[in-house]
Amino acid sequence: MGRSGPFQWGDVVQLTGPKQRRYTIVLAEGKQFGTQHGALPHADFVGLDDGSLVSVGESEYLAIRPLLQDYVMSMPRGAAIIYPKDASHIVGFADIHPDLTIVEAGVGSGALSLWLLRALHGTGRLVSFERREEFRDVAEANVTGFFGERPANWQTVLGDLADELGEHVADGEADRVLLDMLAPWECVDATALALRPGGLVLCYVATVTQLSRTVEAIRADGRFTAPVSSETLVRGWHVEGLAVRPDHRMVAHTGFLMTARRVADGVELPSFRRRAAKADFAEADIEAWTPGAVGDRAPSDKRARRARRDAQRQAAAIAAGTSAGVAGEPVAPTADPAHADSADSAAQVD
Numbered sequence: 001m002g003r004s005g006p007f008q009w010g011d012v013v014q015l016t017g018p019k020q021r022r023y024t025i026v027l028a029e030g031k032q033f034g035t036q037h038g039a040l041p042h043a044d045f046v047g048l049d050d051g052s053l054v055s056v057g058e059s060e061y062l063a064i065r066p067l068l069q070d071y072v073m074s075m076p077r078g079a080a081i082i083y084p085k086d087a088s089h090i091v092g093f094a095d096i097h098p099d100l101t102i103v104e105a106g107v108g109s110g111a112l113s114l115w116l117l118r119a120l121h122g123t124g125r126l127v128s129f130e131r132r133e134e135f136r137d138v139a140e141a142n143v144t145g146f147f148g149e150r151p152a153n154w155q156t157v158l159g160d161l162a163d164e165l166g167e168h169v170a171d172g173e174a175d176r177v178l179l180d181m182l183a184p185w186e187c188v189d190a191t192a193l194a195l196r197p198g199g200l201v202l203c204y205v206a207t208v209t210q211l212s213r214t215v216e217a218i219r220a221d222g223r224f225t226a227p228v229s230s231e232t233l234v235r236g237w238h239v240e241g242l243a244v245r246p247d248h249r250m251v252a253h254t255g256f257l258m259t260a261r262r263v264a265d266g267v268e269l270p271s272f273r274r275r276a277a278k279a280d281f282a283e284a285d286i287e288a289w290t291p292g293a294v295g296d297r298a299p300s301d302k303r304a305r306r307a308r309r310d311a312q313r314q315a316a317a318i319a320a321g322t323s324a325g326v327a328g329e330p331v332a333p334t335a336d337p338a339h340a341d342s343a344d345s346a347a348q349v350d
Helices: 068-074 084-093 111-120 133-147 161-168 184-194 208-221 301-323
Strands: 012-016 022-026 032-035 038-041 052-056 059-064 101-105 125-130 154-158 174-179 195-205 228-231 237-240 243-246 256-261
Touching: 012 068, 022 068, 022 301, 038 052, 068 084, 068 111, 084 111, 084 195, 084 256, 101 111, 101 161, 101 184, 111 125, 111 133, 125 133, 125 161, 133 154, 133 301, 154 161, 161 184, 174 184, 184 195, 184 208, 195 208, 208 256
Parallel strands: 101 125, 101 174, 125 154, 174 195
Antiparallel strands: 012 022, 012 059, 032 038, 052 059, 195 256, 228 256, 237 243
16 A cells, blocks of 8 residues: 555555445456445546545445555454554554564554554564464455565564564564563563563553553563553544534543563662562462453454455455556455444445
8 A cells, every 4th residue: 555646456445435334445447346326336436536536326435545544443353453542652652663673472463563564664673473373364464465565574473472582583682572462471581581771562451450460570570660551542522513522432441551661681670679469469369361351252263264364365456456457356344343333344345
């Protein structure tokens, strides 16, 4: 993506319909977009300026190239994604910029990877760890679909970060380590070894219990500054004439962000090294850390396989239309069941 000017074959186009429902298509020769009011041939879009209206019957559709946040919210997903409101804060709070070496675990459906690769702008290195093969495949297809090709500075590793990190990132090589996982405290030692002095670790967790245990592990390790924790709430507003009020619905809590900096070896920070109380986190009192235990809905294998298939088909359609100008198969995004009623999740297949 990243094109500008009139639409061309192979472009990804976002259509917004009369009820503000959004659809994503890839312009391909000989294809058409079907609506309840009639069909819109893809050829009708070619040559139009970005942000044009296309009519079918008495209905009009706004055709515009999607932003990264639009793509992320509508792309096929196997695992839950990091929402744009959190991803933007991660990019800001972790000070992501070109030429960094970044470690990410787990990659999920590739939402955060897209934001990180966009910020790296083709420089540096992003190493993404994922334990489930089907999730890795979904992420690779989504990232390839957005950029039109697999970024040369992106490496995906199938395995556990705590076990595999040293094989792919040398000690003191990483500038940032971003942990989006169930039990980030299990990776504190590996993270400390990989980070250079002054580097930053950022953990994204869903529950208070995860946050508390992660913070205590960072403090007890002694190689980091005092952890800083926060969450981001974004509330939209309805503004129409004198009717100005907050929206009735909002995406409120999604996760907590925790950041800490790596100090130089040999530096003692006694005020940050606190021995946990005996009853803090006795293993016998903690239930197994599983998606269900922290309130997440574990995606089924069938759903993950479907998301992988959809993502790969979409990436292939974009690549075919972009590189060769031949017909690609337009792909509708897979909606997140947890937000199936969202207008941004609406999809339609030719």
